Amino acid sequence: MTTKRITRDALLTAIALTIFMVEAQLPALAPVPGMKLGLANIVTVWALFTLGPLDALMILLGRILLGAVFAGQLMALIYSLAGGLLCFLVTLLLRRVLTARQIFIAGIFGAMAHNTGQLIAATLVLKSLAVWYYCPLLLLSGIVTGAFTGLAAQYLHARLAKSGSS
Amino acid sequence: MKTKHFLAVIALIALACLGALIVLRLRSAGVIANIYQDGTCIRSVDLSKVAAPETFTVTDKNGHENVVSVEPGRICVARANCPDQVCVHEGWVSGGTRPIVCLPAKLVIRLEDKSAAPGADAPDAVVG
Ligand SMILES: [Zn+2]
Numbered sequence: 001m002t003t004k005r006i007t008r009d010a011l012l013t014a015i016a017l018t019i020f021m022v023e024a025q026l027p028a029l030a031p032v033p034g035m036k037l038g039l040a041n042i043v044t045v046w047a048l049f050t051l052g053p054l055d056a057l058m059i060l061l062g063r064i065l066l067g068a069v070f071a072g073q074l075m076a077l078i079y080s081l082a083g084g085l086l087c088f089l090v091t092l093l094l095r096r097v098l099t100a101r102q103i104f105i106a107g108i109f110g111a112m113a114h115n116t117g118q119l120i121a122a123t124l125v126l127k128s129l130a131v132w133y134y135c136p137l138l139l140l141s142g143i144v145t146g147a148f149t150g151l152a153a154q155y156l157h158a159r160l161a162k163s164g165s166s
Numbered sequence: 167m168k169t170k171h172f173l174a175v176i177a178l179i180a181l182a183c184l185g186a187l188i189v190l191r192l193r194s195a196g197v198i199a200n201i202y203q204d205g206t207c208i209r210s211v212d213l214s215k216v217a218a219p220e221t222f223t224v225t226d227k228n229g230h231e232n233v234v235s236v237e238p239g240r241i242c243v244a245r246a247n248c249p250d251q252v253c254v255h256e257g258w259v260s261g262g263t264r265p266i267v268c269l270p271a272k273l274v275i276r277l278e279d280k281s282a283a284p285g286a287d288a289p290d291a292v293v294g
Contacts, residue, residue, distance in 0.1 A: 032252070073249065075269075075270060079269075097167055101169075102169055102172065105169070105172045105173075105176075108176055109176075112179070122267075122269060125269065125272060126202075126204075126205065126267070126269070126272055126274055127204060127205025127206075127272075128202055128205055128274045128276075130202075130265035130267060130274045130276055131265070131267055133190060133263060133264060133265055135183075135186070136182075136183035136184070136186040136187045136190065137183075137187060139179060139180075139183045140180060140183045140184070140187070143176060143179070143180055
């Protein structure tokens with residue numbers, strides 16, 4: 001790993017963490033456990049498509065671990081990890097078949113995977129299937145928020161590719 | 167794969183979710199409110215037999231507190247010391263399949279057909 005690469009990934013982790021922490025301060029969108037915008041995923045999706053899986057995974061894990069430390073909630077780490085890793089896996093698989101103009105699709109499926117991962121984690125924590133009542137609502141909100149974050153990542157990818165920097 | 171194929175799949179998922187949403191909203195559940203903590207039912211209240219409003223506190227060993235309010239036919243978490251307050255914002259639940267969930271306290275309140283409290287055949291036995 002070159003110094004340039006470490007510095008760049010650290011900067012991206014800091015950006016993702018900042019977005020994550022700001023979003024955590026916003027009031028909940030709806031009285032639904034786990035529903036949120038997931039804006040920090042813009043960085044993960046962009047990094048996955050532009051820099052590759054290893055950098056994206058390190059930025060994601062760095063953001064999740066530091067986010068849990070800064071938020072002071074260790075329990076939230078379980079949900080973040082379950083959602084973040086399932087989202088990462090789905091985005092990684094889609095990367096093989098998607099072009100640069102279809103990145104928003106990865107955002108949509110990634111967000112749905114994220115919310116599904118959180119439901120699985122919540123099921124294990126609560127030892128109850130009750131949270132699956134929110135599954136349709138969480139998938140629908142995932143489509144909307146995922147399209148937004150995916151499009152943001154897609155435009156970022158296009159702009160930075162054009163300006164020749166990454 | 168073309169973009170429109172992906173969009174068709176997404177549209178199908180969205181339609182299925184909308185259908186499920188409507189079914190879940192319309193379906194009615196029982197009138198027995200079962201309160202689960204960490205997966206086990208610790209109390210159950212027959213909402214059809216609640217005469218006067220009542221409040222009780224559910225605590226766990228980690229210091230979580232959920233103040234549950236019961237009125238004839240409905241139940242809610244009135245106050246809680248969890249950071250997200252999602253359980254409080256869920257408000258009153260009556261008759262439907264919507265659960266009240268407090269993730270930090272591992273608390274679930276569901277309306278069901280019969281009491282899930284241990285050794286309680288008749289829900290009357292554990293009311294109040
Ligand atoms: Zn709560």
